[in-house]
Each structure stands twice: as C-alpha cells, then as structure tokens.
Amino acid sequence: MNTITTLSRRRFLALTGVASSGLVLMGSIPGTVLASVLDEAEGAPLNLFVSLKTDGTVEIIAHRSEMGTGIRTSLPQVVADEMEADWTRVHVIQGLANADYGSQNTDGSRSIRNFYQVMRQMGSAAQAMLRQAAANTWAADVRDVSAQQHRVHHRDGRSMGFGELATAAATLPLPDLNTLTLKDPSEFRYIGKSVPIVDLDDMCSGNTTYGADVRIPDMLFASIERTPTLQGKVKSYNEAAALKLPGVVKVVKIGGTALPSSFHALEGVAVLATDTYTALSARDSLDVQWNGGQHATFDSERYLDTLAERVSSGPGKVARERGDTDKALASAAKTVEANYRTPYLAHAPMEPPVATAHIHDDICEVWACTQTPQATQRAVAEALDLDVSRVKVHVTLLGGGFGRKSKPDYSVEAALLARASGKPVQVVWSREDDVEHDYYHSCSAQYYQGGLDQDGALTAWLAREATPPIRSTFDRDANIQDDGALNMTFGSIPFSVPNLRLESHVAETQVRIGWLRSVFNIPYAIGVGCFMDELAHAAGRDSVEFWLDTIGEDRHLDFAPEGFKFGNYGRSLKEYPYDTARLKGVIRQLRDSIPWGEALPEGEGWGISAARSFLSYVAVASKVKIVEGRLTVTEMHCVIDAGTVVNPDRVHAQIEGAMIFGLSLAMMGNIDFKRGAAVQSNFHDYPVARINQTPAVIKSHIIPSDALPAGVGEPGVPPVAPSIANAIFAASGQRIRDFPFNRHFNV
Amino acid sequence: MQLDINGLAYEIDISPQLPLLWALRDHLQLTGTKYGCGKGLCGACTVHLDGQPVRSCQTPVSALHGKKVVTIEGLSEDASHPVQRAWKQHNVPQCGYCQSGQIMSAAALLANNQQPTPAEIDTAMSGNICRCGTYPRIREAIRDASGQSAEKK
Ligand code: FES
Ligand code: FES
Numbered sequence: 001m002n003t004i005t006t007l008s009r010r011r012f013l014a015l016t017g018v019a020s021s022g023l024v025l026m027g028s029i030p031g032t033v034l035a036s037v038l039d040e041a042e043g044a045p046l047n048l049f050v051s052l053k054t055d056g057t058v059e060i061i062a063h064r065s066e067m068g069t070g071i072r073t074s075l076p077q078v079v080a081d082e083m084e085a086d087w088t089r090v091h092v093i094q095g096l097a098n099a100d101y102g103s104q105n106t107d108g109s110r111s112i113r114n115f116y117q118v119m120r121q122m123g124s125a126a127q128a129m130l131r132q133a134a135a136n137t138w139a140a141d142v143r144d145v146s147a148q149q150h151r152v153h154h155r156d157g158r159s160m161g162f163g164e165l166a167t168a169a170a171t172l173p174l175p176d177l178n179t180l181t182l183k184d185p186s187e188f189r190y191i192g193k194s195v196p197i198v199d200l201d202d203m204c205s206g207n208t209t210y211g212a213d214v215r216i217p218d219m220l221f222a223s224i225e226r227t228p229t230l231q232g233k234v235k236s237y238n239e240a241a242a243l244k245l246p247g248v249v250k251v252v253k254i255g256g257t258a259l260p261s262s263f264h265a266l267e268g269v270a271v272l273a274t275d276t277y278t279a280l281s282a283r284d285s286l287d288v289q290w291n292g293g294q295h296a297t298f299d300s301e302r303y304l305d306t307l308a309e310r311v312s313s314g315p316g317k318v319a320r321e322r323g324d325t326d327k328a329l330a331s332a333a334k335t336v337e338a339n340y341r342t343p344y345l346a347h348a349p350m351e352p353p354v355a356t357a358h359i360h361d362d363i364c365e366v367w368a369c370t371q372t373p374q375a376t377q378r379a380v381a382e383a384l385d386l387d388v389s390r391v392k393v394h395v396t397l398l399g400g401g402f403g404r405k406s407k408p409d410y411s412v413e414a415a416l417l418a419r420a421s422g423k424p425v426q427v428v429w430s431r432e433d434d435v436e437h438d439y440y441h442s443c444s445a446q447y448y449q450g451g452l453d454q455d456g457a458l459t460a461w462l463a464r465e466a467t468p469p470i471r472s473t474f475d476r477d478a479n480i481q482d483d484g485a486l487n488m489t490f491g492s493i494p495f496s497v498p499n500l501r502l503e504s505h506v507a508e509t510q511v512r513i514g515w516l517r518s519v520f521n522i523p524y525a526i527g528v529g530c531f532m533d534e535l536a537h538a539a540g541r542d543s544v545e546f547w548l549d550t551i552g553e554d555r556h557l558d559f560a561p562e563g564f565k566f567g568n569y570g571r572s573l574k575e576y577p578y579d580t581a582r583l584k585g586v587i588r589q590l591r592d593s594i595p596w597g598e599a600l601p602e603g604e605g606w607g608i609s610a611a612r613s614f615l616s617y618v619a620v621a622s623k624v625k626i627v628e629g630r631l632t633v634t635e636m637h638c639v640i641d642a643g644t645v646v647n648p649d650r651v652h653a654q655i656e657g658a659m660i661f662g663l664s665l666a667m668m669g670n671i672d673f674k675r676g677a678a679v680q681s682n683f684h685d686y687p688v689a690r691i692n693q694t695p696a697v698i699k700s701h702i703i704p705s706d707a708l709p710a711g712v713g714e715p716g717v718p719p720v721a722p723s724i725a726n727a728i729f730a731a732s733g734q735r736i737r738d739f740p741f742n743r744h745f746n747v
Numbered sequence: 748m749q750l751d752i753n754g755l756a757y758e759i760d761i762s763p764q765l766p767l768l769w770a771l772r773d774h775l776q777l778t779g780t781k782y783g784c785g786k787g788l789c790g791a792c793t794v795h796l797d798g799q800p801v802r803s804c805q806t807p808v809s810a811l812h813g814k815k816v817v818t819i820e821g822l823s824e825d826a827s828h829p830v831q832r833a834w835k836q837h838n839v840p841q842c843g844y845c846q847s848g849q850i851m852s853a854a855a856l857l858a859n860n861q862q863p864t865p866a867e868i869d870t871a872m873s874g875n876i877c878r879c880g881t882y883p884r885i886r887e888a889i890r891d892a893s894g895q896s897a898e899k900k
Binding site for chain 2: 066067068069070194196197199200201202203204205206207208209210212213215221275276277280348349350351352397398399400401402430431649653654656657658659660661664682683684688689690691692694696698
C-alpha cells in the first residue's frame, strides 16, 4: 500500500494526454503523488479516471467524497453510461488527494454540475480508445465499429469484450476530448436512472471504513483537551497524572496559532494511548487550566441583542439598491416591519471528525473522513513543513459532513501528533469535542421593512442584516458580509418591487465560523421567507399568489445595474440564468400538490416558502399542528427544479434529508456561548431531529428538466424553516421571529 | 474477560469497566458498530444482548457474563436478514454511519413485535439518530420487513 512506484512511460503518456486536454495542468503533476494514485487501480489506465483490467473489470475513480449524497455512485454512473460499460462490472475506487482530478472540494452542491460533462467525456474517451483498439486488431475502419454493453462490435458481426482490448487500448493516445460524440440523452442507460449506491450492501452489513475504522499496525489513539475559548492558552496541566494511567503512552501539548483560525489545530493537550477509550477517559486527569484570552467574555445572547439593535436602528453599508426606498416607504398605504434572529448552529455529523496520520519514508500519509482531500494535503504539508507532494491523503467514507469536514484541522492534529510520537496516530473527536469546537454556522440578525400600496402590491423592500462572516475564519479583519455571502438569498431576491435597498452591518466574530449545509441561505431564507408571509398577510393576500405576483413576469435577472455582484455559485448567468419562470414553476407545482387553501381545524395550518440556491429552484410547504403548546409538523412537501438529474432516487433522498435537516434546525438548533465557550455539548442539549419528530407525510417532487444540472445536496434546506414558521402563524396567529421554535413550543 | 460475540467465544485481557463498544472496535476489530455520542443518546452503537437492543457505549463488558452479543457483523452472513433486505429495497442509507445501529434496533423491534404500528415503530426507533434524515425510509423499510406493505411513495 505504501510503495511509491515510478510512472511507466506508457502510463505517463496516457495520463498526460488528459493533461493536455485542459482537464489538468501538465506542469503541476508531482510524479510521486500521481504514481501513488495509480497504485489504487490495478487495471491499465485509459485516462485519469478510468482503468480496465483484462478480466473486463472497469475501475472508475471517485474523486469526490461520499458523505451521503451518493456521489461515489452518481459520477461513475455517468462514466459507465458514456463508456457503454456494464454497470455490474464496474468497480469504484476512491481517489487520493490529487490536484490533477480538478477540485475535490466536496461542498457547494457542485459535484454533478461541475463534473457531469467531464465524466461524460472520460467515459466517451475510454470507449473511443476501445473502439480504436478493436479496429486496429481487426485492421478495420473504426467507423464500422461500435461499442455496446462491454463489447466492441464490427458491423460484420465480429466482436471483442472490453477486457480483451484493455492492453491494446491503454497504449493508444487519449483522443481529443472536443472531438468526441457524446450520447444523445435518449440513449442513456444509467444517467437518469435510480442506480442503487455502490456501498449499499456494505453499509447494511457494517462492512465499511469510515474515519475511525482505519487501523494501522502499532498505531496510537489520541484525544485532545482543546481551548474552550477562541485563542485561549494552556496555563497548566498534569502530565504525570495522565501518564500514570494504564494504556497512556504520551502527553503532547499542541500550541495554537494566532488568528485567523483558518484550518490550524486549536491549542490543546493531547493524550496518546493504546486504545480509544483510554485516550478519551484519561483527559479528565490532565486537569488543564486555561487563560481564556480576549474572547473569554463573549456571550452570544447579548451579542445577538447587539446585532438586532444595530440592524433595526440605522442604515448600514448598501449592497444593492433600486429606486428610492425611503420615499416609497414614506408614501406607502401600509408598512410592515419585522426583526428576525437566528442562532449559531453546530454541524454534528453522525460521525465526529477523526483522522489518522502516519509519517514514514519522508512522507506523511493521512486517512481522513474529509470533504476536501487537497486542502487536507496542503494544511498538513504546511503544519509539518513538507512539500505537498510528500503528503498522501486517503479519503474514507464520511459519516456525514455538512461542511464540517471541509475543514482539515483534525488532520493537522493527527499529523502533528504522529510527528511528536513517531507513531501512526488516530485523533478521535468525542461528540463533546465536536459540538464544543466546531466551525459554527453563524448567527444572524435581520431587519425588514416593506411598503404596500392600496391594492396590496409590494412597493418597497428594505432589508438589513448583521451576520459574522465566514471570511473571518481566514481574515481576522473581516467583520461584515460581502456580496459573495449576500449572494445567498438576501442579496439575490428575485422580486419585481420598484424600490429596494439591502444593507449590511458590522458583525465581529468571536468564535470559529464555517459553512454548514446551505450556508447563509439558511438565515437569509428565513428572513426573506418569513417576511414575505408577513407582507402577504398584511396585504390580505394569499401567500402563494403574493409570491407569484411579487416575483413578477418571466425574465432572467441581472443584478449588476443595482450595484450588486452576483456570484451565481461560481457559474455565469449566461449558462445558469436566474430564471423567474422556474422559481414560479416550483411554487405553482407545490401549490398543486397539496390541498392549499383547505379549511383546517383550529391549531392547524399550512405554510410555504421558496428559494433559489446552488442554481436550483425549490419550494417547500409544511403543515403543523399545535396542541397545548406542543408543536408537531405533520406534513412536508418539497418541489425541486435541479435541471438534469443523474440519479433520481438519490435526489429524492437528499431532498427528504434536507427537509429533516431544515426541520431539525428550525425546531431545536441552537448553540449558545457563555464566557466565550459553547454551552451545549452533546445530543441532550444540542438535540437533532429524531424519527418521532419526523412528519408522517414527507414528499419530494422533482421537476423533469433537461436544463444543465444544478445543485442538490443543499438547496432543499433553505425554504424549510420559514415554511414551518409561516405554518405556525397560519395555525396560531403567532409570528415566531427568533429561532429555534423550542424557545416557544414543546417540540 | 470471556465474551460471546456473534456465536464465537473470545478471551481478552481488558478492564471489566470497558464499554462493550470499545471492546468491539479496538480489541476485536469489529468496527461495524459505531460511536456517535458515548452517552446513550444516539443509538449508533446499538447491538443485541440476548436479543435485546442495548447501547454498547453504556454497557461495560462486566455486564456480559453468560450473555450472547450479536453485532451488525453477526446479524446475517450476507446482509440477508429481512431487515437488511428491506433496507436495501428502500435504499435507506445515505452516509450509512448510523445504519448499523438502526438495523440492529429495527431487527430487535421485529423480533419482539412482528407487526408494529407506525407509533410503535417511531417509539422503538426514537433512540437512533440519523443526521442524514433517512427516517421516512426507515419507517417504510420496517413496515416492509414486517410484511405490512409499505405505503407507496
Ligand atoms: S454512541 Fe452509544 S448511544 Fe451514541
Ligand atoms: S445515514 Fe447518515 S446518519 Fe444516518
């Protein structure tokens, strides 16, 4: 496993063929890393992603991380389709960290949309090489040769299996990717089909390797007592007491770094032991004393009060403006205003962070449940002062990620401890470690004011927000949201209102902030989605009708004239326009799939909301029941237009999961900080949704589309919380503006 | 300590206080059973003790004397237990991490109650967290495995 072979010239050519196609940059290929990647596959490489064994087994590299989306299946499914490989003979291999693959940063709901085309080309190129190899063997014209289900056929009836052609095909140059003829969608065999995930059997029998399942001979297990406050420093600890315990091998202090936090290890004291339980339990005897540092007085409740005061009391930095909002508000027939606040959240993936590092033969080898192997490689290289090519990162299965595992701090810890101990080390995070030392989803305070005319049409929209930015994790001076963050729903509202102004206020950060599934779309879709319902009610309008009318006519939005830089999730508006017709389409489809407007008994109500995020259009309806202060969500329905869909069953699964994730955070999600430290620590005080809180009816609907593929993992989440809040209002007349709902109801 | 796990007798030198979870994972290399909270709150570590579901993170090995432990690895030879089959039928797992525990809880439920009502399913499964939100499919799979036709989606 650890041997690094030299690239044979043939392999090198095969791969650099891909390189010159523009997929990867030839100049940057570190030979050793590339070679080690190839070690994972056993067959002859046809290109960077596809190898073929002589027995016909097709090996396809999954270069993105599997954290529950099914991506280890969906992208290889695309390759196999274009290659005309028989899916039952495909073996998926998890790729190591390797920049040649392109980005492996599995977040932002972009695996399919960024690699759909590339995977089609990789499959098609492999097929072209097999056809050419067969033509060469038969001394035939390649135009008389076609491939079907793992065989290449000549029109005269001769045929050869893929495996028989493996060796010959691998010697051929990679065809020019731009000359390939990709399949017509009508010929798709696997794309658009609900292929079961490749890990299904193993996941149902415990035969899986997640981060903590990695075992290296002679390894140690480590558990770290970390600073409870940002920038806290170790004052003292009792090394001797810990070392006295049987199984404890070593105690190592990890020095924290100055701000920004970035992906550095936090200051802490690690116990290294021969087994996990000893490492976890020996920490108590360390009796670490801390200097809390400059953030040790931070109180999140008071801080949210401060932010709420800021946004409701005065103008901020203008991000986007149209018309004269102040004048329109002054002359409106009716004005409505509201303040919303949303708390910090922890990711709490079912598997807490864990990483294993082994330093040997001048390289550092890491096994981690990471969403971002290349960032892991870079962070570990930096921490150990090694060249990036000397860090080899294996990606295990991830027991959920939700953005937490995009931050490689835990791999850095493992690497530092492996160096300090001279042994392979697995750093295990307890659930308490996970909840208390997250890169938290940011809190947010928002203020909205709207003006309505006599007919109940929206004439003015003023919105202000204050939200500690994610950028603060990488730039200690960042203290206000930029357009890149405001892109997420707040800045990109699609309303045809004649006057609008969007503003941001300063929000200094006192904890590590990070991105969590759907990122800032969560707080901003709450603000926008709840306020739309408040406006509709004030206007005496049906909220579905109010949404449709306020979005206005079918058009492609352009934000530039209003001074707003819309990032569009990294894609051009030409490729992926913001199409109001598609947004209205999901809202209409949602209305038609529920008994919207039905007469309900007291204490029951429906609410809806909608958002475009990660290039997908989503609308959600929730139905609630409130009996004696107990809030139950009884139904949830979601409609998504995500363009082309590769694996419908996995899209349904993501949407079902997104509804429950959104429900969880709306009902109960809350992290408080007192004296600079997180108050919550485990599932008793940071509850997440359980099966008995899951609505009896939960339905997802995918709009059939052949538009370019858009995001799926995240876009289901944002409309959920506001839809429930609006349902609560419909059921009870009560507006909940401070989240989560368990501040007001039993849930 | 003597342990009877998945029909095999093990003799290992461990502290009687060691939770079964860590005996399985670190001493017997049976890593299918997962850690999620260490406090009996999430169910990821669920195994069967004489047929009853227990949280292995809360079960010291000293409590196992004379009792039989079954883990996910021992539920069936080839993932063919009716619950496992139903799980595959409904494509339940997303990240998969909680699923060993879910399957063990579901198998114990059905062993004790062949025709659970929806409310009984929710009650029996409420100790098992799935952060990916596979609950709707867990419900359907259990109804299927119990021979009650799952509701059509
Ligand atoms: S790990 Fe045992 S219940 Fe959570
Ligand atoms: S499938 Fe991921 S936690 Fe349940």
